[in-house]
Amino acid sequence: MHNIVSAGESAILIYFGDKIDASLPKKIGNFANQLKNTLSDVVIDVIPSYTSLHVSYDLNKISFQAFFNKVEGLLNQQESNDLILESKITHIPVYYGVEVGLDLERLLAEKNLDLNTFIELHSSQEYLIYAIGFSPVFAFLGEVDERIQAPRLATPRIKIPAGSVGIADSQTAIYPTDSSGGWNIVGRTLLDLSLNNPDNLDKFKTGDRVQFYSITRDEYLAHGGKL
Amino acid sequence: MSFKVIKSSFLSTVQDYGRLTHGEHGMSQSGVMDEHAYAWGNHLLNNHFNKAAVEITFGGLQLEAQVDTFIAVTGADLDFRINDQAAQMWHGLQIHKGDVLSWGNPKSGVRAYLAVKGGFDASVLFGSRSINLREHIGAKLTQGDELPCRSFDTATYRFISPKYVPNYNQDITLRLLPTYQFNEFSINQRDLFFNQDYTITNANDRTGCRLSGAPIAIKKERMISEGISYGSVEIATDGLPIILLKDAPSIGGYPKIGTVFSLDLAKLAQRQPNTKLRFELMSMHEAQKERKKFNDFFEISF
Numbered sequence: 001m002h003n004i005v006s007a008g009e010s011a012i013l014i015y016f017g018d019k020i021d022a023s024l025p026k027k028i029g030n031f032a033n034q035l036k037n038t039l040s041d042v043v044i045d046v047i048p049s050y051t052s053l054h055v056s057y058d059l060n061k062i063s064f065q066a067f068f069n070k071v072e073g074l075l076n077q078q079e080s081n082d083l084i085l086e087s088k089i090t091h092i093p094v095y096y097g098v099e100v101g102l103d104l105e106r107l108l109a110e111k112n113l114d115l116n117t118f119i120e121l122h123s124s125q126e127y128l129i130y131a132i133g134f135s136p137v138f139a140f141l142g143e144v145d146e147r148i149q150a151p152r153l154a155t156p157r158i159k160i161p162a163g164s165v166g167i168a169d170s171q172t173a174i175y176p177t178d179s180s181g182g183w184n185i186v187g188r189t190l191l192d193l194s195l196n197n198p199d200n201l202d203k204f205k206t207g208d209r210v211q212f213y214s215i216t217r218d219e220y221l222a223h224g225g226k227l
Numbered sequence: 228m229s230f231k232v233i234k235s236s237f238l239s240t241v242q243d244y245g246r247l248t249h250g251e252h253g254m255s256q257s258g259v260m261d262e263h264a265y266a267w268g269n270h271l272l273n274n275h276f277n278k279a280a281v282e283i284t285f286g287g288l289q290l291e292a293q294v295d296t297f298i299a300v301t302g303a304d305l306d307f308r309i310n311d312q313a314a315q316m317w318h319g320l321q322i323h324k325g326d327v328l329s330w331g332n333p334k335s336g337v338r339a340y341l342a343v344k345g346g347f348d349a350s351v352l353f354g355s356r357s358i359n360l361r362e363h364i365g366a367k368l369t370q371g372d373e374l375p376c377r378s379f380d381t382a383t384y385r386f387i388s389p390k391y392v393p394n395y396n397q398d399i400t401l402r403l404l405p406t407y408q409f410n411e412f413s414i415n416q417r418d419l420f421f422n423q424d425y426t427i428t429n430a431n432d433r434t435g436c437r438l439s440g441a442p443i444a445i446k447k448e449r450m451i452s453e454g455i456s457y458g459s460v461e462i463a464t465d466g467l468p469i470i471l472l473k474d475a476p477s478i479g480g481y482p483k484i485g486t487v488f489s490l491d492l493a494k495l496a497q498r499q500p501n502t503k504l505r506f507e508l509m510s511m512h513e514a515q516k517e518r519k520k521f522n523d524f525f526e527i528s529f
Contacts, residue, residue: 006406008456008486009514013407020451032251044529047250047454049478054250054454058529060522064511131452132253133478136362140452177363195364201252201353 002075004068010044011056012068014075020050020142025130026087026207028053031078039070048206049131050140089126089209092174092189094165095220096122099227100188102157102164107150107184121145122186123212127172129204137176137193139204144172156182163188165212176200187212190223228294229373230343233327236287239368241347243279246355247529250477256457257357257364258473260433260496261338262489263393264302266525268342271299271319271385276527278346279356281374283339286330288368290341292322297344297382303336303395303497317392319384336395336497344382348375361434361474395497398424401470402491402509403460407483408450412462416443420484425468425504427495433474436495438504442466445482452480458487460506470495488514490521 047054127141166183176193245258259265286305358365425438461481
């Protein structure tokens, strides 16, 4: 099932479903690759998200209608031979401590949980990368266990330090650089996810997986962590 | 060989056509806000369309040439001077070592472009020379910075017909393609959107332009985030439009009523707050035809 709409004079948006579904990111990622390979002369960029794929194309070379038809043809073809690629898993060390987890104390009280249970709930599962966006290397991960879900802050913070790990409803994410934002901050990683290391651009891909693991305060400090 | 920054301004950055192939990595498109003025700057100097220029917002910049070369200044009238003498815009000019280029207060428009023969040789970051402050990619110009470029003794110019020099003081109508969730807005909502004068607010930067006006009642406040095109018009929770521009995030979760035609966004980039603005519908065929003509004229290709 898919639906294509126009997204501008040189872009379309392909919907692969109308609700968040763990089977979609890999499917969308695969189709994005197929599109880039098959129509490399006219496709400029792809932006995969939860249920959709944004595709910009070169209007110098192909009209909206002709591009639409080509994409639709490929989608129909793909539905008959859905190939599944390997999905990569990245492990991320996190210090879950109240000095860096700016909202941790409040969440523990609200959820009536002790710290160890909270850490267990956040770090025991493999999260699926649903989308990359908001800023470079910012991966939207889901789904967070219901017992530790929390809505975004009513007033976003002006500055959240790089490496902060946050929760917003059923999603969790790491802020790659210092930025503003309204997610509930529960810990921090020392991993540099900024573009100072250009390889980080390929760190996360839609459809891949991420798992957090807990490090102690001492380990965090020993590796240069700031409180 | 370079231009040296003697005095920095509110916001001057190096920009080129943009970072077009990194949406997949969550990066903004970035690039010049006024593609029309920028394209003319490079065209006048016989430059390739994607050569880096300086985008000067609201003036206040002073540069000293440490090189003999040729420049063209286009876009907003920010009281451009060479050695404190009023200098010609929209025209190729010869510059000598020691010349001081300055931009004062805006007389008309918002953003001026300084193009140099051969382009500014700033670092290429992720496939583009465009600075994006929101993404921490590069920095704005500050005192003492050097803008490297090559030297030239001779150059051939192109000329601009006066009919192509825009007037930035007029109210504008932005042509909108019916895209994204256009069909999910009711006829009444669309009527309200197309039949009112909006006003450009102060919340207006490289990321987006917020408009004030009569709010549209929306039933769906947020939706699943999806990829954003340059010029997408979000209707925020308060029912008012936000036009997403070059530094906007690559994905977003507000419903969008349509996408503004790119060359009309060039006009928007030169409008100051409080300017009146209207929307009217444009067809896909018309938009592609007009944009293709522009691309052909300026030899823009990917």
